[in-house]
Amino acid sequence: MRIAILPTGRMEWEALPQALQSLFPQHEFYSLPTEMEVKSYGEDFPAHSFTSCDVTKHSGKQNEADKLIARAAAEAIGDSKRDRKAADMVIILDDLEIANLHQPVAVVGAVREAAKRFLDQLLNANKRRDRYADALKDKVSFHIAKPMIESWLFPDWENLKNACNPTRAAKLAQGIDPECFLTNDPIYETDTGADCQIWISSPEGKRKNYRPQWIKAGCCRNIHPKAYLSWLCFDPQEKKCSHYSETKGGVVALKSLKWAGLFQNENHACFARSMIQDIANAINEDNPFPGMTALETNLLDVRQRILRNL
Amino acid sequence: MANITIRATNFRVIKQLDWQPHGVCLLAGANGAGKSTCLDLLLFLRTLFEWGHESAFLSVEGSYFRRLGIMEDETVNFEVEVENIVWRLRFPMSDTGSKGAYAEELMHDGKLILRVGLFEETWQLDSKRLPLDEKRCCAKVLWDKEEPNWMKPLKTALSNILVYKTFYLNQVQRPGSVSNLVGYLHRNGNNLWSVLATWKNAPIRYGGQFEWVMSEARKAFPDIMGTVEIDRGQPYLFPPNSTDFADGLPPSRAADGLLTGLLQLTAVAGARSGAIIAFDEMENQLHPHAIRSLLNSMRMQAKERNLTIIVTTHSPVVMNTFRDNPEQFFVLQQNTDTLPVPLSDLHDEDWLAAFSLGDLYDRLDFAAPDLKRLEN
Numbered sequence: 001m002r003i004a005i006l007p008t009g010r011m012e013w014e015a016l017p018q019a020l021q022s023l024f025p026q027h028e029f030y031s032l033p034t035e036m037e038v039k040s041y042g043e044d045f046p047a048h049s050f051t052s053c054d055v056t057k058h059s060g061k062q063n064e065a066d067k068l069i070a071r072a073a074a075e076a077i078g079d080s081k082r083d084r085k086a087a088d089m090v091i092i093l094d095d096l097e098i099a100n101l102h103q104p105v106a107v108v109g110a111v112r113e114a115a116k117r118f119l120d121q122l123l124n125a126n127k128r129r130d131r132y133a134d135a136l137k138d139k140v141s142f143h144i145a146k147p148m149i150e151s152w153l154f155p156d157w158e159n160l161k162n163a164c165n166p167t168r169a170a171k172l173a174q175g176i177d178p179e180c181f182l183t184n185d186p187i188y189e190t191d192t193g194a195d196c197q198i199w200i201s202s203p204e205g206k207r208k209n210y211r212p213q214w215i216k217a218g219c220c221r222n223i224h225p226k227a228y229l230s231w232l233c234f235d236p237q238e239k240k241c242s243h244y245s246e247t248k249g250g251v252v253a254l255k256s257l258k259w260a261g262l263f264q265n266e267n268h269a270c271f272a273r274s275m276i277q278d279i280a281n282a283i284n285e286d287n288p289f290p291g292m293t294a295l296e297t298n299l300l301d302v303r304q305r306i307l308r309n310l
Numbered sequence: 311m312a313n314i315t316i317r318a319t320n321f322r323v324i325k326q327l328d329w330q331p332h333g334v335c336l337l338a339g340a341n342g343a344g345k346s347t348c349l350d351l352l353l354f355l356r357t358l359f360e361w362g363h364e365s366a367f368l369s370v371e372g373s374y375f376r377r378l379g380i381m382e383d384e385t386v387n388f389e390v391e392v393e394n395i396v397w398r399l400r401f402p403m404s405d406t407g408s409k410g411a412y413a414e415e416l417m418h419d420g421k422l423i424l425r426v427g428l429f430e431e432t433w434q435l436d437s438k439r440l441p442l443d444e445k446r447c448c449a450k451v452l453w454d455k456e457e458p459n460w461m462k463p464l465k466t467a468l469s470n471i472l473v474y475k476t477f478y479l480n481q482v483q484r485p486g487s488v489s490n491l492v493g494y495l496h497r498n499g500n501n502l503w504s505v506l507a508t509w510k511n512a513p514i515r516y517g518g519q520f521e522w523v524m525s526e527a528r529k530a531f532p533d534i535m536g537t538v539e540i541d542r543g544q545p546y547l548f549p550p551n552s553t554d555f556a557d558g559l560p561p562s563r564a565a566d567g568l569l570t571g572l573l574q575l576t577a578v579a580g581a582r583s584g585a586i587i588a589f590d591e592m593e594n595q596l597h598p599h600a601i602r603s604l605l606n607s608m609r610m611q612a613k614e615r616n617l618t619i620i621v622t623t624h625s626p627v628v629m630n631t632f633r634d635n636p637e638q639f640f641v642l643q644q645n646t647d648t649l650p651v652p653l654s655d656l657h658d659e660d661w662l663a664a665f666s667l668g669d670l671y672d673r674l675d676f677a678a679p680d681l682k683r684l685e686n
Contacts, residue, residue, distance in 0.1 A: 037673070074664035081658050118664075124634075128660050 001088040006032040008049035011246040015254035051097045055110045065114035076135040089282045095148040104296045111142045115306045141308040143275040146179040150225040156261030163253035164233035164244040177268040183222045196241035212241040266291030274298045317389040320377040322347045337622045339642030340679040345622035356471035362445035376403040395464045470585035483562040487543040499573040503545040519579040530603035567595040586618040593625035626668020
């Protein structure tokens with residue numbers, strides 16, 4: 001089967017197909033937009049996220065979720081005249097982000113609204129609407145990285161090493177679910193960036209743009225896995241005071257992600273497990289990591305579904 | 311008007327064209343793909359029929375008429391088909407101009423009515439041989455002489471082609487004296503105020519065309535457009551709800567977009583039923599709302615009066631308005647033998663429905679330049 005991944009981060013765009021391929025080697029995974037599109041079109045990519053602010057602000061209005069749904073729907077039906085085969089499954093993956101950490105239901109609701117809007121605009125073309133409605137329900141899923149993709153790296157030190165070979169040891173709250181990320185590191189939580197030589201010495205006007213991730217995260221830094229990973233990979237000689245880069249080390253780490261570490265506790269990583277469960281169902285294979293899934297992205301009542309899983 | 315089919319080979323950048331425009335249709339392509347050339351082709355055919363080949367060559371700046379790189383003896387060929395009439399033309403051209411008399415054929419119901427071969431000095435009408443007219447094409451000579459009823463669809467189609475490539479905004483902004491004797495907009499638009507004054511003074515004769523232009527302009531430019539008045543030979547534009555003559559602006563102070571909108575609406579209102587009207591890059595100077603509103607007005611008129619309105623564009627806003635009509639969205643696509651191609655032939659229509667057409671154009675899904683050349 002051909003499974004398309006439509007992520008909103010460059011790290012996922014570059015690495016997730018390979019990571020998933022390692023779990024389901026008989027199947028083909030590819031990112032959207034496709035490498036070919038990016039190469040020849042120089043397209044603005046990856047797709048834009050709709051979760052970087054409180055999603056309830058978009059309520060009832062068109063937003064980036066509409067574009068994600070449209071792109072995924074098109075991939076699910078293919079373009080027969082341009083030799084674009086329909087994908088067998090399309091997974092939209094977005095970070096939940098700190099701004100929506102308290103409301104995954106609202107995020108899922110925003111996607112359902114966008115899917116409904118997409119189908120409503122086809123109301124005057126019933127056959128086409130039915131074709132898209134079936135494609136969305138049978139082939140398109142929406143999944144969440146909670147709170148963001150870096151949280152998947154923390155359960156296994158090897159992942160962090162691949163990401164940036166940290167100079168500091170990670171100290172997380174005891175027995176924590178990676179999707180309920182929480183540091184227990186007083187030095188990190190109070191770090192003002194005073195040791196960031198390059199950043200401190202940068203001109204006043206530029207200093208704000210180059211703020212280290214953990215300074216940018218402000219009071220939420222203890223629940224912000226990307227900010228913590230940046231801090232662990234502290235490098236005072238870097239402009240942003242870290243040698244962690246999503247598009248370099250992040251990609252390497254995600255490509256070779258230790259899935260078993262992420263799913264070692266069957267009650268943890270429920271959102272990530274929903275995605276694996278969904279793929280396993282689609283390709284009719286066993287879930288290699290059975291356990292608890294997130295109800296928000298694994299809607300049990302099939303009659304209510306507008307996408308495969310919502 | 312019956313559907314018109316226009317065919318051409320070797321005309322400027324066009325290797326082969328086979329086109330049946332209808333309704334409001336759009337022509338998209340990369341720079342240099344041949345959009346303006348298609349409009350020149352329409353203008354050339356109309357002028358050739360109405361005024362003869364010398365005027366026709368002048369109307370499209372006749373040099374570089376033939377496609378570069380073709381064999382020396384290859385001609386530039388045109389064909390117009392309306393109902394059961396086919397009019398064929400072949401022009402022997404060098405790279406810089408005409409090499410001699412062009413060939414012409416007129417067929418009706420599959421029967422050859424008139425014919426003249428390349429470089430010949432006489433033409434054949436039925437069984438008679440006649441000397442060539444110095445100015446007019448043979449089809450026009452036949453029409454002027456006999457006005458045969460069967461030929462009317464061709465004559466009507468050709469005479470009612472209106473091509474607006476560049477409006478002379480500087481002349482619209484600084485008009486000379488406005489007269490009341492002009493019913494149709496010149497192809498550079500410089501008689502706009504005279505046309506509007508004529509229509510305003512004779513609303514019964516001109517079927518409310520002035521009022522239609524004003525009402526549609528108000529929709530496109532709701533905050534700046536009220537009406538136009540001509541006072542002592544000079545036009546003034548009034549904002550909405552104005553009651554004071556001092557509010558009137560001379561055209562030199564009016565927004566370029568407003569003038570462009572008035573020109574386009576006047577061109578459409580003045581066209582005869584069944585006419586073909588073409589606008590090159592209609593979006594120039596226009597706000598997205600104005601673009602959508604003007605296209606909406608054009609669509610209404612096209613439906614009511616059986617007009618064919620062709621717009622060339624690079625504007626995603628214009629393209630997005632064709633979402634429900636991809637069969638009227640024509641693409642001059644690289645590496646395609648016969649142009650233009652309806653977008654509905656290039657892509658699965660259901661797949662297209664998931665996107666804004668402007669977005670697809672923006673991401674180079676169609677009508678894109680050949681980027682492979684960058685690699686060489």
